[in-house]
Amino acid sequence: MEVEQIAAFLAIARQGGFTRASEALHVSQPAISRRIRLLEQELGAPLFERVGRGVMLSEGGRAFLPYAEMLVTVMRDGLDAVRDLHHGHTGELALAFVGTLAGTGMTRRLRDYRRAHPGVRLRIRTATSDGVSELVRRGEVALGLRYDDDSHPELLSTRTYDEELVPISAPEHPLAAARHLTRGELAAHPWITFPPRTGETREPYANALRALLGQEAADTTEIVPIDSLTAQISLVEAGFGLAMVPRSAVERELNAGRLRVLDVAAASSSIPVVLVERRQGFQSGAVKAMRLALLARDGG
Template identity: 40%
Template sequence: MELSELEAFVEINNSGGFARAAQALHLSQPAISRRIELLEKGLGMPLFERLSGSGIRLTQAGQAFLPYARKILVAVENGKTAVHALEEEERGSLTMALVGTLASTDLTSRLQTFHNTYPHVRLFLRTARSDEVSSLVQQGEALLGVRYFTDPRPDIRSLHIMNDPLLVVCAMHSRLVTGTPQEPAALRDVPWFSFPFKAGSSDEAFAQLLEQQLFKHGLQDAEKTVIDSLTAQKRLIEADFGIGLLPASSIEEELRLGTLRILPIEALQVILPVMLIYRHQAYLSLAARLLLKALAPPAE
């Protein structure tokens, strides 16, 4: 069993086909097929099922083998990083995944300061939802991640680096909300937008926070419309179909354009913890440790 065979196997699964995997790995399609043939021969079972047309899907054996193949490739990459770091100082490349809305916070200025201080460190950024950020880190596709809430997985370490408040927002010229209410009771007959309860996702945590706040202030019977897209929620709130409890970082542009306004109801506001995450067993190069230091606040 060769690393090249494992690499081909994982890339075919990620890309969704032999041709796209061959392109991603800069190989011919026959070369990719040969690697999978050798891997399947070594394992004694087929890993992919060829569907009609050009489609493929993992067999049960392929599904069972995939996480182990990924772990091997991640371990090899960690080993390469460790070896290269012996010669490198403030150099190298890092991949960090983060929730896109957090780019509107002072996280961006911290990253800019890091870039200016260590110009020889190449920082690659990917945006995703909180649960997706964790998956990218866990699978080794990103060394570091920035997400909402502590990651519950035992192989992930979470460091609190900042807060992002959840604020009550409505349309700038809302007919549902008149004046500038400051108490929750003023919103008794106003409909809300909520995220779905998806087990294990960040949406579930957002939905729970809204439910808790509404129940706490006697608004548990309020009409709620479940929308799984933050952007869609903002557009519907702008159109005055309801109000929402949204992260401050996500509404910077709408506030600047004057399409949304914040309702100063402090009792309903919630502070969201923003966490920096990485794998417990990940090798952290000097560049990675410097970035951790730049993003994490000093211990009190």
């Protein structure tokens, strides 16, 4: 059994087909097929079943998948350990985080890290909270930042900071100058927020908005689903509705008077931003330095 065979198996399982797997690995499709054929011969069972124009894991493939992921992850750890021994804080560091965090104070931490460690090439990926955890668990990234804890036994969750959320409007919005707004007044206007995410156990922004409006009002309020925090802020600024967003993401707009925080009793809430890492994973010096930077208690 060879590493290339395991890599081919995982690529097909994740990409859903031989052609896409060959493109992802930059290897010809006949070479991919040969690797799988040899692997199946060694295991004595088929790993995939053809479904339409793609493939799906067979019963044997589903049984083999977690062990294949473990093999590749351990191999990556071994390579990282040797490289770290000889090169220290150099090489590549892969980090995943929820896309909305790019508009918060976390970006400053990444900037400071790059300045302090110019020899490290930072590779960034974005995903949903569940997706971030999966990338970490499979060893595709060293660290991840997501919303809320992950209870998976292979992962360690550490809270980094709480991201404050505030309700905002354009300065000329009818509610911008109002005092002590009620839930009924808030629910009478459109709210811009993220659409439901498939597979996510909780959508933190939607939960915060529901808590602000109340269960009954939230069910009748007009919701404008926009899957981009930057677009949400722009639409609010243009007067298309209200939104619940991280305060750190709109500091410039608030200071410039382009947005207002609505006056609602106990309106602000927060979402815990959590660092996830593999419990038994190897951490190079570069990864340890990143971990310290992300956990620094500087107010986010």
